[in-house]
Amino acid sequence: MKIPTWFYTLIHTTYYDYNYINMKITVNKDAFLEKLNLASRFTSSKLSSSTSLQGVLLKGEKKQIDLFSTNLNYYYHGLIIIEEGNNFQIVIEPKKVGEFLSLLSSGKIELDVKEKSIIITQGKTKGEFALFSSEEFPFPPPSSSLKQKIKTDFFKKNLPLLLFSASTDETRPVLAGVNFVSKDESTQIVTTDGFRLSLLNLKKETPFSSMIVPSGFLSEVTRLIGDEEEVSFNFHEEEKLLIFYLGKDELYTRLIDGEYPPYEKVVPAEKKTTITTDKEEFLRNVKLISVFAREFSNIIILETNKDGLKISPKTGDNEDSVAFQEADVVGDSQKIAFNYKFLIDFLINIPAKKIIIELLRSDAPVVFRGEKIDDLLHIIMPVRIQE
């Protein structure tokens, strides 16, 4: 009986001896370093984590090396092409190796994989690094569903408008996510950290269903997107896994589980005062006054009058620091206080020449918009001030 060739391949891959010792591989240093640095961004930063989660797995097979890393919520898979065939599987600590590599000059380096260590050689320079166990490294779950496409404009134009409002605090995981809410013919995207909130209304072209995606992951994806017009992604409902394919890199994230706070009731329905003003000028004035506000819990006070805004720090006795912002003020006069950092975050991220501020009362959420950017609402909770 003739045994088909695929059977040999099966045995070959299944029982392959990965601890193939003393294997020398030549790779391009820059290509290797780039992928290693990228992979290290998806590792776990917790010291209590297992070394598998802190390290990057290198898997040599034929004429390529695959890189994997994960902290169990994010997974990364990338690869580099090499000239000769090889076969090994090791886990290395990326920080030290990365620092070492960055100091070498461009060109080729030689990797020498030993049983307990890896030796990196360039000319007469050598570095030996201990290996971590690769035995139970968690590989990304296999995904089978069809790939979808998304325009990269979504990452370049839309996401920067709201990623900054997401929380970085790990104690409330849902707030660290970007909340996608799919409606009849639009998608609402929301981020909030409990002090300010960004709400973007998109027409139905966004292919996401209702889900909460880690904001850190999305900013990582945004950072990695190059000139392409579209990127592929797929969503694995069962595994709660979202995967983006950027060139040869695959970025995976698990969704965030939990109930997103009811954000709709925070959106003010009414306003008593509308202020329209130049953005750059306002940003500069806020920064000016922030110099004095830092000593007073970052609070600055805006006061309207008929032709503009008076901006001053919240100080006890020194009344002389003040900036004046020309603005078009319609409605009641108001006095309201903000943490200036929130104002600056919004002003830096909104691509508008003029901004519109809508006030109701000094203790109610305030709406900020960019002129001609109708889909975006930014809401900041003012700080209470004792009169």
Add this chain to the structure above:
Amino acid sequence: MSLLGSFWNQFLTKLEEVQDKKSVLYSILKQARPIELTEEKIIIACDSYGIKKFLDPKTGEIEDYIYKNLGRRLAVEFVIAPLQKKRAAPPLLTFEPAVEDLFVKAGLNKKYSFENFAVSSTNQVAYAASQAVVKNPGHAYNPLFLYGGVGVGKTHLAQAVAKKILEDDRDKRVYFCPGDSFTNELIEAIRDKTTPRFRRRYRYLNLLIIDDIQFIAGKTHIQEEFFHTFNSIASAGGQIILTSDRPPTEIKNLEDRLRSRFAGGLIVDIQEPDFELKTAILLIKAKEKNINIDMEAAKVIAERSLDSRALEGTLLSLYAKILGNKDQIDLETVDEYFSKNKDGNKARKINPNDVIKAVCTYYNVKQSHLRGPERNVRIVLPRQIAMYLIRRQVGLKLMETAEYLRRKDHTTVLHAEEKISSLLMKDQNFKKEIDAIIQSLSLST
């Protein structure tokens, strides 16, 4: 340490012996928190999907470990429950809009409520029906159709219902919509291609009030949209309240299916306020405005004023008169006021000549033309308006009206009356014109 905690620590110590301390499974389990232990199972909390999806396939393995090392057959279950630290609540997310903000959002005027609504025999049925709607919205009477003349309190009652429902449950979606703004919003939505948003705004309401529903008559598309809005609100258990200046049977050009829908609820007529009610309203208004008024004086004002808006007007004029002189409106002031305005009151009987004069001034046509034979559009419409107003405001008979304008027979007048009535229904601006003329009539006299 609790039983649960000690059990889990015991397990971890054993696991540490078997597993490498640096293994993924051990490090993950060490960070997980057991939250419940029963005879059959142990529930372990983890922080995220990532951890749970990693642990789920290993459930069998962990169950085996527990059995081998601690001798208990326990089912292991993983749930996602991030550690909740007690911290100050985020100020933005805990912000609760004031109830006044909700009123504004719902299109309500804060001055209308049940508390300042006076009830007497002329409006008690409507009041009782409104109360029933508050107690059982969507089921008691749906729709509640309130009709009656100017200033009888239709809007007041409808808004009071909305307010009470909102006060009881702030999460209710309530919207008060003047009939013409329903029309305008729909037209805008069609123009901007945002009808789905329009629909979303209306069709998921718990309470929709359309004030002066008669304005949608004669507009096919608007009626169609309203019909569907009506149906989806009603079928979702929402309440609808409609007000109008006449009963549904008298609203011309109203689609039959709408008329039958309206008849499916309760149709209540609110009549002109009687003397007692007017007095009560006046006293309520005076109290709201902090105006002191003598009871006898109030009675006199009530007697002389036609509706509740006129009451308020008279009250304010009187208040302006006494301001700085007296601290209350007494009988003397009132008598003086009405005797001065006596001529005005007597001349409340408007004569047909006044009407013709007012119409001619308003449309800038000559009286002789109005009475003449011309059939120019510029003349015909004012002429018809004049006939309409003479009939309605002066109350002359058809034949007399015809004679006044030198028309041959009464059918001309009849036709004019019908035409103007239907125009008034269809056209908001036209109604404003007519109102302006009526206003000028009462001023000139």
